[in-house]
Amino acid sequence: MKQRIKEFLKNNLCLRLSDEKTKITHAADKNVVFLGYIIRKGYGNHNRFKCDPFDPTLRIYMNVEGILKKLRENGMCIANDYPVGIARLLREPPEEIIRYGNQVLRGLLTQQRGCYNFFKGGHIQYIVQFSIAKTLARKFDISLKKIFARYGKSLSVNYENAKGYTRSISLALYKSFSRQKSFFATVKSAITSFHLPSYSLVNPLTRACYICGNPHLHVSMYHRQTKKKLIKPYPPIVTVMLTINRRQIPLCNHCFANIETNRFHLNQLSR
Structure with a gap:
């Protein structure tokens, strides 16, 4: 028993x-x-x-x-x-x-x-x-x-x-x-009626780059601040992250460097 x-x-x-x-x-x-x-x-x-x-x-x-x-x-x-x-x-x-x-x-x-x-x-x-x-x-x-x-x-x-x-x-x-x-x-x-949430055990650092989609390169997580701490006008990457409701996204080294130097425009990121 x-x-x-x-x-x-x-x-x-x-x-x-x-x-x-x-x-x-x-x-x-x-x-x-x-x-x-x-x-x-x-x-x-x-x-x-x-x-x-x-x-x-x-x-x-x-x-x-x-x-x-x-x-x-x-x-x-x-x-x-x-x-x-x-x-x-x-x-x-x-x-x-x-x-x-x-x-x-x-x-x-x-x-x-x-x-x-x-x-x-x-x-x-x-x-x-x-x-x-x-x-x-x-x-x-x-x-x-x-x-x-x-x-x-x-x-x-x-x-x-x-x-x-x-x-x-x-x-x-x-x-x-x-x-x-x-x-x-x-x-x-x-x-x-309660169902346990499903958790993903995949390491986020092994995901494909959010911008170029290349799955073979090492990625890093790009973080943004909370919305109340952001200053307008928002950078293009922050605008995209707010749209998809994400605080962090995986980026390869090349795209990460381009984001840091503000080389991407909003229309490129939206595609």
Whole structure:
């Protein structure tokens, strides 16, 4: 069974299975922790429903304890999951504090929307929301109540960006923690329809010259700058490279020298 799984991961998902870290266990008796998820057969003994030994369904659960551990390590809550302010962010502007909260929310909950216990994500969001609010309260030395009165429940902050435009940012709070039943099915369909890109193993320095087409001479790659760094009027070779959307082309030594001395006209290169 382990060998079959190894072949499936390699051939279908392009993943490598580690023999040292992989074990075969019974999902109805023990939780299987994989990529931040908990995979379990049936409801198990961790749910309010009685365990059904004849339930063959594999269910994916959110690893709540693992997420809470990450929040404690990030300084967003203490041992009893009580949210606290983040001391290292006190010198940051309010918009950066809000942006950090969004990064944490998306990183912890976005990929959990298909889990059977996604309803527990409300507790995770509560910790992040109040941790960011307490960080702002400590920064401005005001009460938590005044923070929510000033910025609202979603902690919406107006600021001016580097270009002088007024922007607004707020916490991307989830309105519902109902499980999205089609979430993992959508991910699976995206994987099965994915095709690996084909790579060319041919050394570009062995290609034919782009101008004269002579395949028997040694070629070198001619590079151009990015378009925003180019100065108009463009040289003929740069105009051609922009037309074919190339940053580099192979040229033989003779054509390379002619390009460097600007001996080619645009009509010659276009042909």
